[in-house]
Amino acid sequence: MDTQDRWASEHEQTLRSFLIATHLLLDRLDRDLQRQAEIPLAYYQVLACLSEASQCTLRMSDLAAHLHGSRSRLSHAVARLEERGWVQRVACPTDKRGAYAVLTAQGRAAFQAAAPGLFESVRQHLFDQLSAEQAGHLRTISELLAAHLCRHEELDPAD
Amino acid sequence: MDTQDRWASEHEQTLRSFLIATHLLLDRLDRDLQRQAEIPLAYYQVLACLSEASQCTLRMSDLAAHLHGSRSRLSHAVARLEERGWVQRVACPTDKRGAYAVLTAQGRAAFQAAAPGLFESVRQHLFDQLSAEQAGHLRTISELLAAHLCRHEELDPAD
DNA sequence: GAAACTCCATTGAGCCTTCAACTATTCCGG
DNA sequence: CCGGAATAGTTGAAGGCTCAATGGAGTTTC
Numbered sequence: 441m442d443t444q445d446r447w448a449s450e451h452e453q454t455l456r457s458f459l460i461a462t463h464l465l466l467d468r469l470d471r472d473l474q475r476q477a478e479i480p481l482a483y484y485q486v487l488a489c490l491s492e493a494s495q496c497t498l499r500m501s502d503l504a505a506h507l508h509g510s511r512s513r514l515s516h517a518v519a520r521l522e523e524r525g526w527v528q529r530v531a532c533p534t535d536k537r538g539a540y541a542v543l544t545a546q547g548r549a550a551f552q553a554a555a556p557g558l559f560e561s562v563r564q565h566l567f568d569q570l571s572a573e574q575a576g577h578l579r580t581i582s583e584l585l586a587a588h589l590c591r592h593e594e595l596d597p598a599d
Numbered sequence: 600m601d602t603q604d605r606w607a608s609e610h611e612q613t614l615r616s617f618l619i620a621t622h623l624l625l626d627r628l629d630r631d632l633q634r635q636a637e638i639p640l641a642y643y644q645v646l647a648c649l650s651e652a653s654q655c656t657l658r659m660s661d662l663a664a665h666l667h668g669s670r671s672r673l674s675h676a677v678a679r680l681e682e683r684g685w686v687q688r689v690a691c692p693t694d695k696r697g698a699y700a701v702l703t704a705q706g707r708a709a710f711q712a713a714a715p716g717l718f719e720s721v722r723q724h725l726f727d728q729l730s731a732e733q734a735g736h737l738r739t740i741s742e743l744l745a746a747h748l749c750r751h752e753e754l755d756p757a758d
Numbered sequence: 759g760a761a762a763c764t765c766c767a768t769t770g771a772g773c774c775t776t777c778a779a780c781t782a783t784t785c786c787g788g
Numbered sequence: 789c790c791g792g793a794a795t796a797g798t799t800g801a802a803g804g805c806t807c808a809a810t811g812g813a814g815t816t817t818c
Binding site: 670 | 767
Binding site: 639641642668669671672675676679694695696697 | 803804805806807808812813814
């Protein structure tokens with residue numbers, strides 16, 4: 441087996457483990473959250489983002505950008521969250537195309553009720569499995585990859 | 600800020616980066632593969648698994664287990680792949696409940712056509728962004744997490 | 759050997775996401 | 789100011805996933 445092949449097979453194995461681990465972990469977190477709080481992880485993230493914004497309010501576009509997701513997806517998500525009374529859409533006075541998403545009191549309550557269970561899952565399935573050093577590595581790696589992918593999306597609007 | 604808080608906020612940041620990075624990366628790989636080869640990453644993994652099996656054949660259950668996914672999901676996936684003529688179901692002679700999934704010649708061809716593009720994406724968006732040391736860490740971490748989550752699923756059939 | 763259990767695999771409903779229009783507004787060059 | 793281009797956001801169809809329910813086939817027990 442020459443050097444090229446060794447490289448490839450090593451990376452292939454890493455990729456395989458990475459795909460399995462991330463799928464299993466994301467599924468588990470999503471499932472736990474779904475069972476305990478009846479919200480998908482993706483919607484929890486919307487609530488989390490809004491809860492940190494000033495006035496618990498964000499323009500739809502900004503919210504989508506913070507979540508690194510598409511406008512379309514956010515639009516659907518907010519529609520669902522609005523049905524539950526957790527978020528409200530408010531028209532933007534200065535730009536009639538625009539809309540604000542506002543976290544309601546109920547939305548904040550739902551978010552706060554869901555958080556402890558999620559953190560417990562994360563602790564159990566992620567951080568309890570890693571040494572402090574490994575958690576540090578994971579953070580570094582995640583930040584590197586996220587930065588690259590964000591950069592790449594800006595530059596490559598192959599859409 | 601006391602020690603507890605520091606711990607929590609550090610981990611929260613790590614989690615955030617991790618979720619963003621994995622979502623962006625999985626989306627990008629899936630999208631690239633979809634554009635270049637018109638298959639979702641999940642279906643590619645099915646083909647990959649079959650292509651490595653002896654006779655390119657695997658029991659549905661075993662295939663699901665290798666992929667760490669549910670039987671239901673695999674059943675749907677194989678149904679789609681069968682429509683395309685890439686996989687064929689074959690009844691198991693010894694156990695009439697059972698079914699084999701067999702990779703067809705067309706399926707193998709589609710898999711081989713898709714692989715280079717995927718590896719290129721993986722190289723560009725994952726390994727080119729990491730040092731050799733970091734790739735090693737990622738592998739270790741992934742394997743740890745995957746092992747834990749597999750163990751956990753066996754032990755905790757909270758279903 | 760029949761009832762009770764378990765196991766393999768499939769099915770359909772419901773939800774989430776993506777993709778590709780589409781509407782409505784705002785911006786900008788001339 | 790007008791017409792074209794860019795921007796904000798929504799919508800509906802299509803596809804994939806999960807969940808719960810089902811059917812059919814082996815297995816166990818007495």
